[in-house]
Amino acid sequence: MKKQNHDKLKRDFQELYRKTILASAVIAIGGIALVYFIVDPSLSAFKTNKPITEIVDVPVEEDYDKIENGIHVRTGFIDAPGMMETVQNCTNCHSSKLVMQNRMNEERWKSTIKWMQETQNLWDLGENESVIINYLVTNYPPKKVGRRAALANVEWYQLEE
Structure with missing residues (x-):
């Protein structure tokens, strides 16, 4: 029995060693490879003369907060006073769609924000809180x-006992 345990331990050790x-x-x-690319980056496959916006699909700065037909293109929020405060504070943690679907009155928004501050590490919104709540309620x-x-148009049937 001891020999079997010894052989198993030996195999386990050899596997760990490999x-x-x-x-x-x-x-x-x-x-x-990392040292090679740092020491002589001109030989790396990453060298390019293209701007980063052409390499990576990143919104161009001027399109980032574009408004079309009264809608903020990036988030879908309605363009109205308080929209940017809402974008800057709410979409750091949430999708704009999640914010828009939670249609609440002022009292419920206040309690939801308080809950997020107490349990979800939401920062103090300061003066922005009333601006954001007003934007959302409006x-x-x-x-x-x-x-x-x-x-309507339901086909009823009898359940069999």
Whole structure:
């Protein structure tokens, strides 16, 4: 029994040793490649004369806050007073769609912001809080929906017991 345990430990150690050697080789090769690109970057495949905006699909500065037909193109928010404060404070953590779909009154927005500050590390909005709440309540008010619509064109059937 002891010999079997000894053989298993030996195999486990040999496997660990092979994996350690392999990982060391990968790290060494990566380090050599990194030094090569730092020492002689003119030979690297990353050299280009193109501006970064042509290489990476990044919105061009002038299009970043573009408004078309009264809508902020990047976020979909309605262009109105308080929109930029809302974009700057809310879309750091949330999709603009999430903000727009939560149609709440002033009291509910205040309690939601307080909850986010207490539990989600939202910073103090200061004077922006009232601007943001006013923007959201004005442009995305709660929808007044009563009871659900009556069912129509339903094929009823009897449940068998």
